[in-house]
Amino acid sequence: MSSGNGHTTMKDVARLAGVSPATVSLALGNDPRVNIKTRKLVREAADKLRYIPNEIGRSLRSQKTETIALVIPHTSQHVFSHPYFAKLLEGITEVLNENGYNLLLSTTAEENDEQSAYEKVLRNRRADGVIVSSASLFDRNFLRLVDSGFPVVYLGPWTNNDIYTVERDDVMGAFSATDHLLKLGRRKIVHFTGPLNHQVGRDRLEGYRLAHQQNQVPVNEELVIEKDLSVNAGYEGVTELLDRQIPFDALFAGNDLMAIGAMKQLLERGIKVPEQISVVGFDDIDMASMFHPTLTTVHQPMKQTGILAAQKLLGVLNGREDIEKKTVLQTKLMIRESCGG
């Protein structure tokens, strides 16, 4: 039933149909140059043999892989556990499935130049394009990738108009959260920022400052604390604040996980949310509304980000000219119980 190692190849179909491999290729591609009767003949032979084209062979010739890579730069792998990642993946796979594309998931533990996820996947030609999840600023591997002209969609803010991006208005999101707390009369608002070597963290901090400025409330720098975006960081952040007896009446956490960790510790210390401390998060993960009190948070369209990024990349790959470089998604403050008022 097959030629070589046990798989049905085009040659097998050609032999059964009594035509040449070239005809098979054209016929299956429904090329009008092939007689309609021959086309039918070939299709029947292909069906009978359950022929599925070998994508590797096809890729080599066409210089296309019908695959895109999602690159997550040198990470502690915990990203996977972040709900953002799951939703992003949902969106991406939905679009890719609709368009018959495959998804290669690429991570690198080290920042190793040679073996960086960028070098590996891209120059390998294993994917036609990449979606790059927000990298730390000034990663030179990433910059090299951009320079190389390889199709990239970057998830996050980018200063100039060189590359395709899907971003959130983090400044505005953080502004709305902080502004809401200020309007509620809170004046000592702690902000747990995410890592400040990522633009996300910087932008949210900027929004926090902006809200203070507009409400003519000075920022107490002691209340701005850099943390990583984990539950634990939130938990420990509150521990430290309480132990150091720093007074505060609200917390704007860099993301929901931190907010959840913080609320946990506040609860354990017998501090009432929102009566004593108002808490606001960022992301609006599914769990946000499962806690008691339910978490007020800045909603960001995570799945939509994945959808748009994938559509954008496919658009670029298909040579469409009408693709805008920058897509900015708006956030929305979801007011629930954790901030009171």
Place this chain on the structure above:
Amino acid sequence: MSSGNGHTTMKDVARLAGVSPATVSLALGNDPRVNIKTRKLVREAADKLRYIPNEIGRSLRSQKTETIALVIPHTSQHVFSHPYFAKLLEGITEVLNENGYNLLLSTTAEENDEQSAYEKVLRNRRADGVIVSSASLFDRNFLRLVDSGFPVVYLGPWTNNDIYTVERDDVMGAFSATDHLLKLGRRKIVHFTGPLNHQVGRDRLEGYRLAHQQNQVPVNEELVIEKDLSVNAGYEGVTELLDRQIPFDALFAGNDLMAIGAMKQLLERGIKVPEQISVVGFDDIDMASMFHPTLTTVHQPMKQTGILAAQKLLGVLNGREDIEKKTVLQTKLMIRESCGG
């Protein structure tokens, strides 16, 4: 600097080094047949041109892709949002990265025969092997895949010894949870099962029954309720029980998400956990200990599952003979606050 479309190919290296492509291939493979001085020469030329072999060409010839696929059968894509998936992915990518393998993520929305994730990825030859996340029983596409002899590691229980599996002792896990509740004196224990067309759901139900049997407590079939494994299912499950005024004093949820949803609804109805109702979950997701009360649950080693599955598959691909067909991971009851006692 390059031959065709802008990428450095082996021919380019050969030209620069003044040797034939064949020599380049052998030299870079460090074949002793090539003179040591030539090898050095070639390596230098390759470095100078920043040559990276085209994996597609290599794959076509070697019939290997250095890629494995994680197949998630016809799913509502919500799987991604389940913490189990994230941890699994962590484990898998860790092993793959160590071994220079790529990961292809493959899902299918439909059960469509032709386009099933199995057909697509496997017969395409885009991956050397697959890890299949627990499928619904009797999926004929899956059975066909197994028959084809394609390297497969299946995540979940399998009746015979035909295929490589990594499984949990779900029966035992569910037993320990239920037994614990019974030992606490609970007699009307609700069980929200997961979908019963999956072996997981069946096994956990079996453990639930077994515990009753051993404790000589009859099972009230009205308390066994089939639900999907979501937060919402747990929430609504409790709503229905309360609305139908079915008395119960404990709940063993098929997973933590359901338990969390259930606790949410109990809280809203003013029913105290664990004083009035004891709750136990299954999985031990990170969030389990963030709730109040903290969730008693059956721990399963999710990341370890990924690690073992990946190691097993790579072992099979490398032709190792000492790989055991079946690996069964043990669970562990984590006693926290939600069940009292």
Place this chain on the structure above:
DNA sequence: TTAATAAATTAAATCGATTTAAAAGGTGAT
């Protein structure tokens, strides 16, 4: 019937690597 033209098919090159078998180059013994 033959020439000109159109339609259908196929041989062969190509994509980028690997690998086998053949060729070329060296060395030492006789």
Place this chain on the structure above:
DNA sequence: ATCACCTTTTAAATCGATTTAATTTATTAA
């Protein structure tokens, strides 16, 4: 100088498809 043998290099086939250019077959016009 010749032969045998070993080392090194390379030509050519191969993997499985696509596509161009050439060939074969069919159709129409004269």
